[in-house]
Amino acid sequence: MHSATWWTEVEEVKVQAFFADNSLEQSDPLGAAYGTAKSGTGIAAMSVMxxxxxxxxxxxxxxxxxxxxxxxxxAVLIANSISPTVTLYKSFLQLGAGLSVGLSGLAAGFAIGIVGDAGVRGTAQQPRLFVGMILILIFAEVLGLYGLIVALILSTK
Structure with a gap:
């Protein structure tokens, strides 16, 4: 049976490194993957017509x-700034940076996927829709760019 002080046998765990390293920037590639897959299905359907x-x-x-x-x-900025002496304040800033870029990237990827799928299919039937599709895609992309800007501000404080 484990004693009540089992954690004293383990080296000191840095909570700060946990928050800095485990930010939700992993959501960003999920949004990009969804956008790519959803737009790709639209391209496949359009290429038949x-x-x-x-x-x-x-x-x-x-x-x-x-x-x-x-x-x-x-992710590279956060990984390069993690050290054993990182403060809790800095690690929470890095967590916020990861949340910012991750969740905004997820939303932007979903928006790009939906707009890309419908826009590509619509452009195949009516070529005049191309410019409108591009404008809406730019607005969707800017969602991710806003998250990047906030993340850069947070991670460089």
């Missing part, structure tokens, strides 16, 4: 991939 528009329809997939790069940038 209008195969000449395939290269023009890759834009939503590229924009979804950019969302993952935002998370990578913040």
């Amino acid at each position: 209008r195969p000449e528009l395939i290269m023009k329809s890759i834009i939503p997939v590229v924009m979804a991939g950019i969302i993952a790069i935002y998370g990578l940038v913040v």
